[in-house]
Amino acid sequence: MKTKHKDGYEWVSLAILAKEQGKSPVHLKLWYTYAEENERLDELPQCRRDFDKVTTRYLRVDQLDKLDTFGASLKRGELSQIGKKVYGDRTEYHREWYQEKKANEKPYKSNNMYINLPVKDLNRTKKFFSSIGFEFNSQFSDENSACMVINDNTFVQLLVEPYFQTFINKPVADVASAAGKIIALSADSRKHVDELADKALSAGGKQSKEPTDHGFMYVRSFEDLNGHLWEIAYMDMGTMTQE
Structure with missing residues (x-):
């Protein structure tokens, strides 16, 4: 009432x-x-x-x-x-x-990471990264894409541009003339950084930046066959703590 x-x-x-x-x-x-x-x-x-x-x-x-x-x-x-x-x-x-x-509140933490990159020529791209030392998971690879293994929890899915376009509502970016990301990977030592970067250059990649030495961190950069930017870095945590 x-x-x-x-x-x-x-x-x-x-x-x-x-x-x-x-x-x-x-x-x-x-x-x-x-x-x-x-x-x-x-x-x-x-x-x-x-x-x-x-x-x-x-x-x-x-x-x-x-x-x-x-x-x-x-x-x-x-x-x-x-x-x-x-x-x-x-x-x-x-x-x-x-x-x-x-x-x-518990922060969100993903157990796995999947990076998707458009490529122009899938076979040439696979050969390029294989030359550096990366492996591919055939279970998640076909004529349109290839799953490149970074580690047990991180993967880069390389997709030919027409197939990549089916997943987006924007044009595929021209990474040869503009940059939108840098994918950075770790190495075990300064020597390991040089080995990986030199392999990338020998396989047809381009040096995108001069080597960077911060004392506690050493970085080499390269551009792959499709224009995507990569960094290989070694960080000496002991030296970083002392500084």
Whole structure:
């Protein structure tokens, strides 16, 4: 029932009224708390707290016009102060809650990584990467694509451009004239970096950047037959910690 009748008057619950007016019941309770604190209850409609439940407030329907008049007379700062008095300053509480929530959230971690690259000539591309030392998983390879194994959890799927186009709604990028990514792989040592990079250059790749030596990290860069950019890097974690 929307309203209740008692003592010859019609009453409406504060919760229902708040919903109809698009307000929070807490907001209306603050109005009453403020009125009580400042002896202004005569400006509000008559309120009962013992109609059905002690915790529920009911307002006199024939006096509801007072509610809007009173609400319009209040300043935001006045309600803010009484709100802090009634409910306390929740700023620190919410900050702690948020920090605890973030701490309990588990970050997303993928068990496997699959990189898809468009290529112009699949056989030439496979030969190029085989020359460097990469292997291919024949189970996931056919005339349109080849699955190159980086490690047990990382794979590069090489797809001929017409087949690659079926997976996207944009044109295939011309990586020969523009760069959109660099795929970086790790090596076991500085010597290993040179070995892999030199193999790439010998197989037809191009050096895309001069070797970079940061002391703790050594990097060689090359461009493959299709224009994709690669980096081979060795990082000495012991040297990095000392620095």
